[in-house]
Amino acid sequence: MRSMTAALAASTLLAGGGALAQDALSGDLVIFSDMSNPAPRAVMEGMVERFGEMHPDLNIELTVIDREAYKTQIRNFLTANPPDVANWYAANRMLPYVEAGLFADVSDLWAEPEIAENLASTRGALTVDGAQYGVPYTYYQWGVYYRADIFDELGLEEPETWEEELANCQAIIDSGRKCYTIGTKFLWTAGGWFDYLNMRTNGYDFHAALTNGEIPWTDERVRQTFANWRELIDMGAFIDDHQTYSWQEALPFMVNGEATSYLMGNFAVAPMREGGLTDDQLGFYQFPVINPDVELAEDAPTDTFHIPSGAENPEAAREFLRFVVSPENQTLINNGENLGQLPVNASSSVDDDKFLQEGFEMLSSNAPGGIAQFFDRDAPAEMASVAMEGFQEFMVFPDNLDDILERLEEARQDIY
Amino acid sequence: MVEAPAVPQEEHVPPRRGWYRRNEIAITPWLFLAPGILFFAVYVIVPIFQSFDISLYEWSGLGSVAENGEYVGLANYRDILGIGPDETMDRDFEISIRNNFWWLTLYLLAIPFGLGIALFLNQTVAGIRLYKSLFFFPFVLSQVIVGLVFSWFYLPNEGLLNAILEFFGGEGVNILGDPDTATFGIIAAGLWPQTAYCMILYLTGLNAVDPEQVEAARLDGAKGWRMLWHVILPQLKPATFIAFVVTVIGALRSFDLVAIMTNGGPFGQTNILSFWIWDVSLGEGGLKYGYASAIAVILFGIMMVFISYFIWSMWRDERAVRR
Numbered sequence: 001m002r003s004m005t006a007a008l009a010a011s012t013l014l015a016g017g018g019a020l021a022q023d024a025l026s027g028d029l030v031i032f033s034d035m036s037n038p039a040p041r042a043v044m045e046g047m048v049e050r051f052g053e054m055h056p057d058l059n060i061e062l063t064v065i066d067r068e069a070y071k072t073q074i075r076n077f078l079t080a081n082p083p084d085v086a087n088w089y090a091a092n093r094m095l096p097y098v099e100a101g102l103f104a105d106v107s108d109l110w111a112e113p114e115i116a117e118n119l120a121s122t123r124g125a126l127t128v129d130g131a132q133y134g135v136p137y138t139y140y141q142w143g144v145y146y147r148a149d150i151f152d153e154l155g156l157e158e159p160e161t162w163e164e165e166l167a168n169c170q171a172i173i174d175s176g177r178k179c180y181t182i183g184t185k186f187l188w189t190a191g192g193w194f195d196y197l198n199m200r201t202n203g204y205d206f207h208a209a210l211t212n213g214e215i216p217w218t219d220e221r222v223r224q225t226f227a228n229w230r231e232l233i234d235m236g237a238f239i240d241d242h243q244t245y246s247w248q249e250a251l252p253f254m255v256n257g258e259a260t261s262y263l264m265g266n267f268a269v270a271p272m273r274e275g276g277l278t279d280d281q282l283g284f285y286q287f288p289v290i291n292p293d294v295e296l297a298e299d300a301p302t303d304t305f306h307i308p309s310g311a312e313n314p315e316a317a318r319e320f321l322r323f324v325v326s327p328e329n330q331t332l333i334n335n336g337e338n339l340g341q342l343p344v345n346a347s348s349s350v351d352d353d354k355f356l357q358e359g360f361e362m363l364s365s366n367a368p369g370g371i372a373q374f375f376d377r378d379a380p381a382e383m384a385s386v387a388m389e390g391f392q393e394f395m396v397f398p399d400n401l402d403d404i405l406e407r408l409e410e411a412r413q414d415i416y
Numbered sequence: 417m418v419e420a421p422a423v424p425q426e427e428h429v430p431p432r433r434g435w436y437r438r439n440e441i442a443i444t445p446w447l448f449l450a451p452g453i454l455f456f457a458v459y460v461i462v463p464i465f466q467s468f469d470i471s472l473y474e475w476s477g478l479g480s481v482a483e484n485g486e487y488v489g490l491a492n493y494r495d496i497l498g499i500g501p502d503e504t505m506d507r508d509f510e511i512s513i514r515n516n517f518w519w520l521t522l523y524l525l526a527i528p529f530g531l532g533i534a535l536f537l538n539q540t541v542a543g544i545r546l547y548k549s550l551f552f553f554p555f556v557l558s559q560v561i562v563g564l565v566f567s568w569f570y571l572p573n574e575g576l577l578n579a580i581l582e583f584f585g586g587e588g589v590n591i592l593g594d595p596d597t598a599t600f601g602i603i604a605a606g607l608w609p610q611t612a613y614c615m616i617l618y619l620t621g622l623n624a625v626d627p628e629q630v631e632a633a634r635l636d637g638a639k640g641w642r643m644l645w646h647v648i649l650p651q652l653k654p655a656t657f658i659a660f661v662v663t664v665i666g667a668l669r670s671f672d673l674v675a676i677m678t679n680g681g682p683f684g685q686t687n688i689l690s691f692w693i694w695d696v697s698l699g700e701g702g703l704k705y706g707y708a709s710a711i712a713v714i715l716f717g718i719m720m721v722f723i724s725y726f727i728w729s730m731w732r733d734e735r736a737v738r739r
Contacts, residue, residue: 072698075477096703100478185679241572243682244593381703385695393683396593407507 034070082310090125134306141359148283158285181259183245190391191375203294204370213416217408297369471709492710523667530614555612563676566605595685621655
């Protein structure tokens with residue numbers, strides 16, 4: 001029975017993949033993965049098992065490495081002992097490896113109609129100088145998660161404009177709570193706030209140019225972004241002492257009702273549910289409009305698979321990448337029981353989970369401005385680290401803004 | 417005719433011995449040292465020179481230095497130190513050096529603290545061994561755990577420190593969140609295990625204090641501070657020396673506490689050289705291996721000042737003994 005389903009799956013894949021070589025894959029396929037958290041790990045192991053059933057002659061070796069440790073180890077193993085397939089992130093995060101010639105060009109995969117048509121939305125994030133260097137396997141939306149029960153109690157609606165946002169926040173503060181929880185100890189959470197404020201104030205194109213180093217940080221438009229941010233800071237919208245907390249340590253403020261909202265990625269939903277919040281208590285809204293003249297744009301970080309240039313079995317690796325992005329696999333691995341995120345393939349179906357539905361709706365029909373990866377994936381690592389440190393300082397000491405912007409501008413001139 | 421005593425005619429020929437046997441005394445120590453020297457060379461000496469080499473390149477850490485690195489001469493050092501026209505010193509370097517200075521100075525408090533506790537515990541009471549081991553306990557804990565415990569102790573709302581302050585009517589403080597106090601908060605956490613370490617060094621030192629000299633001093637009417645300063649402390653000199661060495665080196669390489677407690681923050685204000693090296697090369701600000709190597713060479717230079725002093729003073733003492 002088992003071999004029958006495997007054969008069936010293999011035949012559907014072959015049919016779906018179009019003109020594929022008939023000879024079966026053999027040899028070793030070595031995969032290094034950073035999907036080390038329990039749910040992602042199960043997903044990765046499940047994919048390897050299903051892929052292995054389709055190709056019984058192929059010997060797959062999967063090595064799962066701790067997600068944080070992976071970020072440093074990848075530099076060593078790509079040069080010293082390259083696997084056939086490796087996990088990483090899109091956009092600028094992969095640029096150093098592409099420039100060092102460590103990731104293989106997979107433009108041929110992207111030329112196949114199956115992939116070209118269904119994965120068009122993420123093509124840009126995997127393109128360097130006109131060629132593609134990997135495939136995505138999941139992405140997730142960012143937005144404001146809020147305590148719907150507290151909003152009801154105070155008679156508030158989801159804000160759509162900046163004025164409504166400020167009025168809501170004032171009402172929340174008057175009720176003795178904070179509007180936003182955030183933990184900036186590891187800096188990137190402040191990067192999320194900057195992304196949204198800047199994209200809403202100046203638009204996606206300006207934001208992309210800024211993270212590409214084409215615009216000075218001392219520009220008047222950048223200052224406008226910080227001025228909007230400052231309105232919230234001066235109101236006391238953010239929790240105190242956020243520079244001491246990680247993003248997880250900032251969660252209890254929301255769960256206990258001391259703060260009502262959290263600007264975060266969709267991965268924050270699972271711990272909030274575990275913390276005891278029900279779906280009736282939790283809501284989601286798109287970050288409100290600040291400047292009505294710019295189109296809405298969103299952050300949606302994409303996680304990826306790549307083939308290192310030193311791969312010994314690139315044929316099998318390509319087949320694995322095709323399998324990962326196939327509509328059936330995408331539907332399966334991103335559903336609520338598995339990753340609980342959004343599938344990258346347009347022919348896949350999104351899970352019934354209300355946050356995934358809302359996020360998918362938002363990204364596909366209400367983000368005409370464009371989709372950004374995230375501050376530390378769009379800007380080069382060095383610039384991101386200096387800038388996010390500056391954002392954190394600004395959130396604690398807004399009066400230091402001039403000094404911070406001077407510093408960022410100096411860094412920009414050195415880095416690009 | 418007197419016969420000569422029957423002596424063997426031939427000269428004595430010693431049994432032939434191998435080359436090794438002939439040189440045994442000279443060679444054996446080196447044989448025993450060989451594994452140590454080999455590993456020390458491969459893992460310590462060679463990397464020092466590699467760091468010098470890499471610090472002259474701009475290299476992302478990917479591929480080999482020769483292929484992917486760009487030779488930039490002393491440019492990394494000029495950037496860090498701000499030498500040359502319209503160059504300013506790297507802000508992180510300024511902060512790191514300042515914090516390293518505070519670490520070096522305040523960490524030395526572990527020596528008098530350790531001595532104080534050692535003197536206090538150097539008595540015979542029932543259960544003194546238990547008390548000694550309890551005082552020594554923090555040194556057994558991993559630095560990571562010490563950092564974690566202290567960061568919870570300092571937590572702004574729930575932390576024990578704030579509970580105590582508020583009990584006495586004080587205001588809540590966020591030690592690790594305030595750039596002016598964060599470094600001192602971390603140093604205080606570091607002092608806890610380091611004091612225990614110095615204490616154990618002094619406790620063993622106190623065992624070796626000559627009771628006859630103490631007796632004689634007592635007959636001459638010495639007690640209290642005079643006794644401590646003129647009789648006990650001179651005899652504890654070796655212990656003080658070792659305590660000084662381990663504390664200075666510990667202060668310069670105190671990476672783990674910073675990484676755990678603040679991650680260099682808030683906004684980079686608790687950076688120290690060793691953490692900064694990590695952040696620039698392996699951390700999020702990453703992929704500047706040449707720059708990080710240049711910082712490492714500078715840190716090496718600072719450490720060399722102390723290490724040279726230690727080696728010189730040990731050499732001097734040994735010479736004094738041989739005379």
